Amino acid sequence: MTAQPQEKLVISGLHAAVEGQEILKGVDLEIGRGEIHALMGPNGSGKSTLGYCIMGHPSYEVTAGSIELVEADGTRHDLLAMEPDQRARAGVFLAFQRPMSIPGVRLADFLRHAVTNVRNPERKEGQELMPMRDFRSELKAKMADLSIDTEFARRYVNDGFSGGEMKRAEILQLAMLRPKFAILDETDSGLDADAVRLASQSIARIGGAEMGILIITHHEQLLEHNIPLRTHVMLGGRIVESGGPELAAELHKRGYERIRAAYPEAAAAEQSMQDALGSETAQPVTA
Amino acid sequence: MATGFNQSAIDSSTIAIGTGDAIGEINKYDFRTDSPAVFKARRGIDADIVSQISEMKREPAWMRDFRLKSLEIFNSKPMPHWGGDIAVDFQDIFYYLKPAEQQGKTWEEVPDAIKKTFDRLGIPEAERKFLSGVKAQFESEVVYGSLQEDLSKQGVIFTDTDTAVREHPDLLREYFGRIIPPTDNKFAALNSAVWSGGSFIYVPKGVKIEFPLQAYFRINAESMGQFERTLIIVDEGAQVHYVEGCTAPMYSTESLHSAVVEIVVKKHGRCRYTTIQNWANNIYNLVTKRAMAYEGAMMEWIDGNLGSHLTMKYPAVYMMEPGARGEILSIAFASAGQHQDAGAKLVHAAPNTSGRIVSKSISKNGGRASYRGLVRVEPGARKSRSSVVCDALILDDKSRSDTYPYIEIEEQDVSIGHEASVSKIGEEQLFYLTSRGLTEAEASTMIVGGFIEPLVKELPMEYAVEMNRLIELQMEGSVG
Numbered sequence: 082m083t084a085q086p087q088e089k090l091v092i093s094g095l096h097a098a099v100e101g102q103e104i105l106k107g108v109d110l111e112i113g114r115g116e117i118h119a120l121m122g123p124n125g126s127g128k129s130t131l132g133y134c135i136m137g138h139p140s141y142e143v144t145a146g147s148i149e150l151v152e153a154d155g156t157r158h159d160l161l162a163m164e165p166d167q168r169a170r171a172g173v174f175l176a177f178q179r180p181m182s183i184p185g186v187r188l189a190d191f192l193r194h195a196v197t198n199v200r201n202p203e204r205k206e207g208q209e210l211m212p213m214r215d216f217r218s219e220l221k222a223k224m225a226d227l228s229i230d231t232e233f234a235r236r237y238v239n240d241g242f243s244g245g246e247m248k249r250a251e252i253l254q255l256a257m258l259r260p261k262f263a264i265l266d267e268t269d270s271g272l273d274a275d276a277v278r279l280a281s282q283s284i285a286r287i288g289g290a291e292m293g294i295l296i297i298t299h300h301e302q303l304l305e306h307n308i309p310l311r312t313h314v315m316l317g318g319r320i321v322e323s324g325g326p327e328l329a330a331e332l333h334k335r336g337y338e339r340i341r342a343a344y345p346e347a348a349a350a351e352q353s354m355q356d357a358l359g360s361e362t363a364q365p366v367t368a
Numbered sequence: 369m370a371t372g373f374n375q376s377a378i379d380s381s382t383i384a385i386g387t388g389d390a391i392g393e394i395n396k397y398d399f400r401t402d403s404p405a406v407f408k409a410r411r412g413i414d415a416d417i418v419s420q421i422s423e424m425k426r427e428p429a430w431m432r433d434f435r436l437k438s439l440e441i442f443n444s445k446p447m448p449h450w451g452g453d454i455a456v457d458f459q460d461i462f463y464y465l466k467p468a469e470q471q472g473k474t475w476e477e478v479p480d481a482i483k484k485t486f487d488r489l490g491i492p493e494a495e496r497k498f499l500s501g502v503k504a505q506f507e508s509e510v511v512y513g514s515l516q517e518d519l520s521k522q523g524v525i526f527t528d529t530d531t532a533v534r535e536h537p538d539l540l541r542e543y544f545g546r547i548i549p550p551t552d553n554k555f556a557a558l559n560s561a562v563w564s565g566g567s568f569i570y571v572p573k574g575v576k577i578e579f580p581l582q583a584y585f586r587i588n589a590e591s592m593g594q595f596e597r598t599l600i601i602v603d604e605g606a607q608v609h610y611v612e613g614c615t616a617p618m619y620s621t622e623s624l625h626s627a628v629v630e631i632v633v634k635k636h637g638r639c640r641y642t643t644i645q646n647w648a649n650n651i652y653n654l655v656t657k658r659a660m661a662y663e664g665a666m667m668e669w670i671d672g673n674l675g676s677h678l679t680m681k682y683p684a685v686y687m688m689e690p691g692a693r694g695e696i697l698s699i700a701f702a703s704a705g706q707h708q709d710a711g712a713k714l715v716h717a718a719p720n721t722s723g724r725i726v727s728k729s730i731s732k733n734g735g736r737a738s739y740r741g742l743v744r745v746e747p748g749a750r751k752s753r754s755s756v757v758c759d760a761l762i763l764d765d766k767s768r769s770d771t772y773p774y775i776e777i778e779e780q781d782v783s784i785g786h787e788a789s790v791s792k793i794g795e796e797q798l799f800y801l802t803s804r805g806l807t808e809a810e811a812s813t814m815i816v817g818g819f820i821e822p823l824v825k826e827l828p829m830e831y832a833v834e835m836n837r838l839i840e841l842q843m844e845g846s847v848g
């Protein structure tokens with residue numbers, strides 16, 4: 082709601098399919114830097130798919146529409162033309178609902194590469210990494226900030242992590258990579274109430290005025306410290322309703338019955354998608 | 369310096385993708401030295417050549433006879449009918465090339481061109497920093513040798529095998545050709561006939577050598593055969609870590625490397641033998657390695673196989689007395705035009721012996737990596753335990769991985785486990801890493817580095833760095 086023109090992530094008329102099955106059926110969404118949006122909706126409505134499409138997952142085929150970064154002066158950058166690593170360097174981040182484990186690769190080593198690339202978008206393969214000393218001191222500070230034990234950095238990426246540890250590792254990466262736009266895909270799932278509170282406080286602190294955040298969630302708790310500027314409800318592959326924080330509160334209390342009743346077409350689409358996929362989400366591959 | 373020895377301990381776990389001029393380092397091993405031979409036998413193999421080698425070396429009659437008998441065995445044995453396709457014309461190879469008049473005790477005594485070769489490979493620098501002793505073999509002969517003075521004072525012998533024939537004949541004859549007789553296989557017979565160079569090590573009772581002894585084997589000439597012969601004797605309660613490195617420049621014709629390595633580890637002794645080979649892609653690398661471990665002794669093979677056109681190598685531990693232990697960790701990397709047929713062999717010949725095989729293979733760009741292993745439990749080897757884990761990582765659809773695990777158990781009261789896995793680099797793993805800003809090539813290299821990490825961390829830091837660097841070079845340009 083700032084009057085100043087600001088950098089935006091703009092999604093228009095987005096259609097996307099996985100394995101020939103259309104999941105997204107025309108999504109429109111605009112997120113400015115410094116804004117917090119919540120994306121809610123029942124399982125299988127296409128929320129995670131939207132996150133994957135923004136980040137460029139190779140299994141998701143965008144069949145129509147656009148995803149762009151629009152600078153304050155109006156310059157447009159087509160995300161769909163970029164590989165996932167280029168999108169990361171352009172300032173986009175996706176916190177995974179189920180992060181992959183990479184056995185044998187230490188979190189700190191991976192993160193040092195990632196940070197180096199993201200902060201120097203022009204870096205070529207083989208060029209120097211961020212100096213170890215600088216990286217370590219920054220990592221240490223961030224870990225202290227998030228109450229994460231420093232031993233954590235020496236462990237293999239997500240290998241043998243508990244659900245909570247994985248989510249904290251994702252938040253740590255968010256804090257280190259400092260993207261312009263972050264999509265947090267159910268960063269609260271699998272966490273107990275205390276952990277959710279901690280996560281939401283951390284995200285609020287990391288986000289600040291510089292980051293645009295899209296929080297994908299079933300729950301209201303994660304939103305506690307990140308009062309969403311806008312709440313969007315996804316059903317059957319479309320955003321059917323948007324509102325303020327009160328909408329999140331309503332959905333949390335009453336569920337999606339009113340929404341389904343109000344948008345019968347989307348509810349029907351949801352039903353047919355569920356039948357086709359026969360699973361709770363639209364993820365094509367499981368770990 | 370190209371060897372990366374100056375990395376800090378912190379970096380040892382890091383796959384430092386292309387720090388420095390990685391492109392230049394692709395050619396680090398692929399350079400030729402213009403070094404005129406002191407003597408070069410004609411091409412091919414027959415009794416005259418074998419006798420000539422023996423004469424050049426002024427060997428005693430028993431060794432000449434051993435060679436000639438081995439030649440007969442070589443001629444009578446068929447090619448192995450399994451493993452890889454060995455398209456070697458034995459009459460087209462040079463079997464003996466003497467590169468220098470004598471062995472140097474200092475690098476200054478080594479002919480300049482050869483010294484430069486080893487300088488480029490970083491050997492003198494490594495020697496100064498962390499080695500107890502070095503042998504450098506160029507073509508057929510060891511051209512440089514050193515051993516720390518305090519070790520020789522304690523009775524440690526580290527010399528080339530030719531010198532050992534002259535200076536330690538009794539000790540050598542007790543074991544030479546007895547752990548791997550010429551009749552073992554065609555290439556053991558070939559080595560026995562034309563062997564030259566290699567290391568002879570004796571570690572006396574109770575002597576524990578803290579820093580590694582290293583040998584470096586360099587083939588420089590075209591169509592060259594290198595046939596070093598190594599014998600290591602670790603006496604009771606003694607300990608040694610021996611490391612070998614091997615490289616050669618790229619030629620259009622094939623070269624042959626066929627070594628024999630025999631090891632005895634006596635009661636409560638420990639021996640670790642680490643190989644990091646990075647042969648050029650035209651080398652046939654057909655090597656026989658075997659260790660006998662006695663009561664409570666520990667033998668470890670750490671075997672890193674990169675490069676070569678075809679490698680067939682299965683380091684073995686025979687556990688001869690109760691409590692003996694054998695461990696074999698093997699890494700194989702096969703790229704375009706390469707077949708790594710690598711593996712391990714554990715023989716439980718006594719009760720309460722325990723063994724472990726961990727094999728990791730990576731194949732890319734049409735390369736083929738095979739694990740071939742044998743675990744054998746002899747009758748009476750009660751309460752023996754063995755475990756085999758082999759994991760294969762395939763980087764693309766053109767590449768291939770095979771597993772040939774053989775298990776022979778002739779005793780009831782034993783515990784033998786075998787696990788195998790084959791995986792492809794997952795699209796989901798790649799997406800995860802690239803979504804955080806790594807290029808696809810960086811992400812693949814990182815996943816491969818992680819895959820072999822459990823073995824690399826067993827290496828001393830300097831070799832871990834070198835191994836990671838070699839893997840990185842293999843990975844370059846692999847995604848496209």
